[in-house]
Amino acid sequence: MEQKITQIELAARMAKRTGFTKQDSENFVRMFFETIREGLLQDKLVKVKGLGTFKLIEVSDRESVNVNTGERIRIEGHTKVSFTPDNALRDQVNRPFAEFETVVLNESTSQQEMERIDKPLAEPVKEATEGKKTEVKQEAEKEAKPSVEKTVVVQPEKPETQDVKKPMPSKDSSWTKRFMMLVLLLIVLGLCYYLGLNHGREANEPQPAPTDSVEQTVVKEPTVVKEPTPEELAKNYPQVEGGDYWIVGEIGVHEMRAGDGLLKISRKWLGKSDLMPYIVVFNGIENPDVIPPGAKLRIPRLVRKK
Amino acid sequence: MNNKDFLSALARKGELPSRVVNQQTAALVSEMTSALEDEMSVSISSFGSFEVKKRLERVIVNPTTGQRMLVPPKLVVGFKPSQGLKSKF
Numbered sequence: 001m002e003q004k005i006t007q008i009e010l011a012a013r014m015a016k017r018t019g020f021t022k023q024d025s026e027n028f029v030r031m032f033f034e035t036i037r038e039g040l041l042q043d044k045l046v047k048v049k050g051l052g053t054f055k056l057i058e059v060s061d062r063e064s065v066n067v068n069t070g071e072r073i074r075i076e077g078h079t080k081v082s083f084t085p086d087n088a089l090r091d092q093v094n095r096p097f098a099e100f101e102t103v104v105l106n107e108s109t110s111q112q113e114m115e116r117i118d119k120p121l122a123e124p125v126k127e128a129t130e131g132k133k134t135e136v137k138q139e140a141e142k143e144a145k146p147s148v149e150k151t152v153v154v155q156p157e158k159p160e161t162q163d164v165k166k167p168m169p170s171k172d173s174s175w176t177k178r179f180m181m182l183v184l185l186l187i188v189l190g191l192c193y194y195l196g197l198n199h200g201r202e203a204n205e206p207q208p209a210p211t212d213s214v215e216q217t218v219v220k221e222p223t224v225v226k227e228p229t230p231e232e233l234a235k236n237y238p239q240v241e242g243g244d245y246w247i248v249g250e251i252g253v254h255e256m257r258a259g260d261g262l263l264k265i266s267r268k269w270l271g272k273s274d275l276m277p278y279i280v281v282f283n284g285i286e287n288p289d290v291i292p293p294g295a296k297l298r299i300p301r302l303v304r305k306k
Numbered sequence: 307m308n309n310k311d312f313l314s315a316l317a318r319k320g321e322l323p324s325r326v327v328n329q330q331t332a333a334l335v336s337e338m339t340s341a342l343e344d345e346m347s348v349s350i351s352s353f354g355s356f357e358v359k360k361r362l363e364r365v366i367v368n369p370t371t372g373q374r375m376l377v378p379p380k381l382v383v384g385f386k387p388s389q390g391l392k393s394k395f
Contacts, residue, residue, distance in 0.1 A: 003344075003345075003346040003347070004346065004347045004348075004349055004355075005341050005346050005347070005348055005349070006349055006350075006351070007349075007350045007351060010334070010337055010338065010341070010348060010350075013337045013341075014330065014333040014334055014337050017333045017336075017337065018329055018330060018333045020330070025330070025333075027320070028320065028330045028334070029334060029350070031316060031319055031320045032316060032330075032331070032334060033350050033352075033353040034319070035312065035315050035316045035319055036312070036353070037353065037391065037394060038315070038319075039307040039311070039312055039315060040395070041394070041395070042307065043307040045307060046307045046312055047307065047308045047309050047312065048309060048312055048331075048335070049309040049335075050332070050335035050336070050339070051335050051338065052383075054385075056395060078392075079395040081354070081385070081387040081391060081392070081395070082385075083356075083383075083384075083385030085382070085383040088339075089335075089339055089342070089383060090382070090383065092339050092342075092343055093339075093342050093343055093358055093381050093382070093383050094380050094381045094382070095343070096381065097378060097379055097380050097381060100378030100379070100380075101378065102375050102376065102377050102378065103375065103376045103378075104373060104374075104375050105365065105373075105374040105375060105376055271367075272369065272372070
């Protein structure tokens with residue numbers, strides 16, 4: 001969008017196409033848009049084939065807040081000019097992206113996406129702790145056995161392999177050494193993976209996630225799978241009879257403020273206002289219409305029943 | 307005011323035969339389209355400017371089924387009325 005063409009340039013292009021003089025074309029362009037304006041004044045709506053529809057829209061007065069001073073201001077009603085491009089123009093302009101279509105995201109894609117999002121969260125934690133551990137290990141080892149052997153292969157990115165190898169007797173032939181190293185490497189990698197998995201889980205758990213409930217269940221499923229099933233967890237909590245979800249835990253606490261309604265809270269925390277009954281049941285609320293401000297509501301974690 | 311009314315009003319205003327008006331209008335529209343297609347903005351003084359904007363892709367959720375959908379990115383034409391045009395109404 002660097003370039004800009006004016007009506008004079010537009011008229012020049014037209015003249016080249018039609019064979020009329022530039023002057024005529026310029027006059028025509030001016031008249032064209034003047035006619036649109038007059039038509040708007042007259043009918044409040046002008047349709048031009050191939051270009052689109054111009055419409056006048058009345059905007060009524062509304063109140064707003066001055067963002068700098070915080071004082072209430074009134075925005076006067078005015079008339080807005082709206083433009084909707086013609087289908088032909090819209091498609092023509094969108095041609096570079098025309099082959100894309102709306103895609104339905106199924107469970108598997110969203111899982112992949114979630115993993116992609118989760119990884120950057122889990123990774124740094126894992127690396128940081130891992131790094132510390134190996135340092136500690138190395139130091140301890142150094143103190144205990146100042147110079148047992150010189151390492152055969154230098155692997156700067158994996159200091160663990162060197163540590164663990166140290167207690168190994170150095171008299172072995174190079175082949176057995178290599179074999180042992182390979183085995184050790186595998187063990188260390190396995191350990192890393194296990195630790196990483198644990199850290200990942202720990203990093204995942206305390207996140208308060210007051211977002212979409214659909215995403216919520218999707219994220220939790222892969223991590224929870226090996227632990228008790230939702231049905232087992234659900235036994236510990238009150239359940240909504242005939243509901244689509246199990247209540248399997250708590251994701252957070254909401255403090256009621258003036259103006260908060262259960263529907264609003266449900267929409268905010270669980271993504272849908274019609275999941276409100278789960279909050280009612282989970283908190284054992286007897287009269288959902290009257291909840292005093294300041295009351296603390298626990299928000300249930302929901303897992304869809306299979 | 308539909309396209310036909312518009313063209314006849316234009317012909318009356320410019321005292322031009324309708325054939326010329328049709329021809330000129332077609333040229334104007336197709337030149338504007340091709341300019342916008344090249345991502346150039348078209349500005350008409352005392353009327354406003356037309357420009358192409360990119361809408362990024364986004365995920366939408368069908369509130370009743372909870373189904374998530376990815377809406378692809380698209381290029382759309384926007385119109386910004388000039389101050390002169392705004393003050394006329």
